[in-house]
Amino acid sequence: MRLALLVALPAALLLAGCGTPGAPQPPSLNLPETVKDLAATRAGNQVSLTWTMPKRTTDKLLLNDKTALPVRICRKEATGSCEPVGVEVAFAPGAEGSFTETLPAALTTGSPRTCSYFVELRNRSGRSAGLSNAAPVQAGEAPAPVTGLTAEVRKQGVILRWANSSSPIPNTVIRLHRELLTPAPARSHEELLAPQPEPVDQNLLVESCVPEAAAGLCRTIDKSIHFGETYVYRAQRVDRVIVDGKTIELAGELSTPVRVEALDVFPPEVPTALAAVATSGENGASPAIDLSWQPVTDTDLAGYAVYRREADAAWQRISSPGPLVAPAFHDATVELGHTYHYAVSSIDQGGHESARSAETEETVPNP
Numbered sequence: 001m002r003l004a005l006l007v008a009l010p011a012a013l014l015l016a017g018c019g020t021p022g023a024p025q026p027p028s029l030n031l032p033e034t035v036k037d038l039a040a041t042r043a044g045n046q047v048s049l050t051w052t053m054p055k056r057t058t059d060k061l062l063l064n065d066k067t068a069l070p071v072r073i074c075r076k077e078a079t080g081s082c083e084p085v086g087v088e089v090a091f092a093p094g095a096e097g098s099f100t101e102t103l104p105a106a107l108t109t110g111s112p113r114t115c116s117y118f119v120e121l122r123n124r125s126g127r128s129a130g131l132s133n134a135a136p137v138q139a140g141e142a143p144a145p146v147t148g149l150t151a152e153v154r155k156q157g158v159i160l161r162w163a164n165s166s167s168p169i170p171n172t173v174i175r176l177h178r179e180l181l182t183p184a185p186a187r188s189h190e191e192l193l194a195p196q197p198e199p200v201d202q203n204l205l206v207e208s209c210v211p212e213a214a215a216g217l218c219r220t221i222d223k224s225i226h227f228g229e230t231y232v233y234r235a236q237r238v239d240r241v242i243v244d245g246k247t248i249e250l251a252g253e254l255s256t257p258v259r260v261e262a263l264d265v266f267p268p269e270v271p272t273a274l275a276a277v278a279t280s281g282e283n284g285a286s287p288a289i290d291l292s293w294q295p296v297t298d299t300d301l302a303g304y305a306v307y308r309r310e311a312d313a314a315w316q317r318i319s320s321p322g323p324l325v326a327p328a329f330h331d332a333t334v335e336l337g338h339t340y341h342y343a344v345s346s347i348d349q350g351g352h353e354s355a356r357s358a359e360t361e362e363t364v365p366n367p
Contacts, residue, residue: 071122110139
């Protein structure tokens with residue numbers, strides 16, 4: 001009996017010890033995590049998919065970043081099954097995945113309807129953790145392409161015109177793609193705090209057609225351009241529908257590109273509200289005429305020039321050769337009893353001069 005107790009005691013201590021091993025864990029299946037950011041866009045009859053490849057397995061273990069993972073792509077319509085699309089592609093863990101397909105004819109005709117894309121990642125054994133999030137697009141006939149796109153540079157910006165075309169979808173807009181062909185060079189470390197350079201690519205939405213004077217044309221103006229730059233514009237018609245509270249777009253083909261050199265050949269605004277007040281030079285002072293006018297608000301304004309004439313004589317510039325900074329001028333070269341006519345113009349930093357303002361006249365009184 002005593003011997004049995006001595007044998008059983010160590011066994012009991014072993015079972016109750018702190019270092020008791022737990023139940024054996026199953027080996028990792030090495031399944032890549034599912035993609036959660038799949039996005040799809042359609043332009044014309046082309047659908048483009050983008051997503052981010054996961055870096056870990058479902059067991060939170062890092063994947064080998066030098067081994068590409070096979071990706072299966074499928075497309076689902078309504079309540080049907082998810083049908084494979086194209087051939088499998090492969091991307092490394094953490095990479096940006098992409099895929100483009102041309103829609104089959106059955107999905108490029110008829111009324112707008114929704115279909116969804118999915119991607120599925122597999123391990124070496126061909127096993128998967130499941131499908132990604134759904135990325136819906138519109139199937140059906142794409143909007144008609146934009147035709148007749150033209151661009152014209154004006155002082156206010158670039159005026160764009162195109163042929164109007166009605167769409168059966170009420171929420172149809174025009175998307176203008178603008179590409180900057182003259183991007184700013186890379187900035188040095190000292191320039192990092194300076195204002196951000198203009199983006200190379202921008203999209204401008206036109207919600208409704210603004211009729212042009214000529215029948216059948218729409219127009220808009222891009223006021224965000226910078227003079228001295230070169231741009232390329234392309235336009236596409238976009239139908240938008242709401243599905244489950246989300247806006248899904250169906251974009252038509254991009255139009256023929258239009259190149260624009262935004263050269264600033266436009267003078268600044270003409271000054272207004274020119275006024276003149278004469279003094280006869282009492283108490284030994286010389287006679288003079290003081291001029292003032294409403295400031296011009298052009299962002300590239302350099303200053304003003306003042307012109308004067310008597311009777312029907314030719315206009316003569318009486319201000320300094322360089323532009324006047326302030327919207328005022330003191331003319332001390334007048335004579336008592338004479339009547340003078342004045343006009344002013346504005347000058348921008350490129351040296352362009354506006355037309356002369358409406359003239360005003362003033363007579364220097366005799367003391």
